[in-house]
Amino acid sequence: MFFLLFLLVYLFTLLGNLLIMATVWSECSLHTPMYLFLCALSISEILYTFAIIPRMLADLLSTDLSISFVACASQMFSFTPGFTHSFLLTVMGYDRYLAICHPLRYNVLMNPRGCACLVVWSWTGGLVVGLVVTSSIFQLTFCGSNEIRYFGCHVLPLFKLACGDNVSTVAKGVGLVCIAALLGCCLLILHSYAFIVAAILRIPSAEGRHKAFSTCASHLTVVVVHYGFASVIYLKPKGPQSLEGDTLMGITYTVLTPFLSPIIFSLRNKELKEAMKKTFLSKL
Template structure:
């Protein structure tokens, strides 16, 4: 992708990521350890979800297949930002090459928007399951689910390519200090020079806001129809069971868009660089960290499958002994003759 962009018109060959450089040095190792543990837990949690869905045939349904795709996008999103962030926390030279900055922006936008599209698809899946249960197998056929996942990934890739191409076709004359820990669009626009900067800023803003707002409104519409259908269920137990199938997805949506709104809808100029950095961390590190926890704890079926799958692998001998005892007991009952006359 970098090869398709004309980089010769910019005099800047690398950027300096200011990020955490304004924080006291003694806090940086603490941040490193905290973010490293959260990053590793994010990877482990999403891999655990994927392994559970893969190994349990009972979970081979559209809802859990979408969850696997969501876990993949989450892993790749954090991989595009967090390792670089961790390295810069322990480094005194926080520079990033021009091409590396392009790549980071492309992949972070691609996987970030793929994540939003997949959350929208999962909302549609819950709408069909609750509002049209008799047509669920037709509307959410394997081919249809594959098309929805492919469209989500394709849409994310297109937006990532459009944003990265638009930003890095601008001219960067200097200075080259990005007031962020990554190649974020607003700080980069402040470094660009030329008369086309406002046009690019408006275009990129419209692309991002239109897609994010569109995803949010579609999810909101899905849950409006879901709630209306649930309220028509006569029994309280039925209403609770129906809502529990979409509770974890709804919580993740609230967390995802809640932290995103804090970052992108906050008033300009009212926060210091340190507070802006910490708020950006909530979306970059904290949101992916919370997502597998919410899905694992709030989804009873997934939680049960995890216990069944991984406890059997951790304690295979005890399970085998129990199975042998059951077989021996059944055999003993079949072979011992009954007393005469009874």
């Protein structure tokens, strides 16, 4: 039952993100910074789900639930697009800030080279954080039980298997890196939206305010969903009985959040929705 459920969710996630990328690629009117960042976000989500969900689907049907040490390290590093996702959401918030608060200078500030640099830096930041976390954990000594009580090689379950005097120090360092990355991005997004809301409230007409806010609605919804699940996983207190709750929230964050993201952007973004109808439904 879970295999079929997660398989359908995964296929719809792939289809939704590929549909967004194909629409932006084929529709010239969508060749703007906002949709370039949306394509980068779709690529990030495809890679993130591809690294985690196929292995989870195989394990749901397999009787051999073992994973090698190297494969476990590789899977943990594959969580890197999750950090890239946060950086890209921050960049998209900055893009909306420039579009609403500095519309006359938007084309100069968000030139193609600048957009490409922001995307590259987002991916570089995600790779660096992923490399630091993975290398820090897999330098530890693992002893005793080799059973990972989780659906994948994630940070917290692996710390439970590690032993040695430096486990506590490494755990605090890794936790600080993860929380700093997530919290730093969240604060930057909130900072951008503080200026955005102030600028929208200064618009005299109700129609103008609605039009300005509609360009941010889909991004803001995805931010709330993404950081809502992430904060529950990384920031909630860890008790001895929190394993089942952690696993459930981890699956929700890994499977449901990427599934909702293309739906939110497709339904809440009028331009993208119209372009999809024009590009695909008319041909069908």
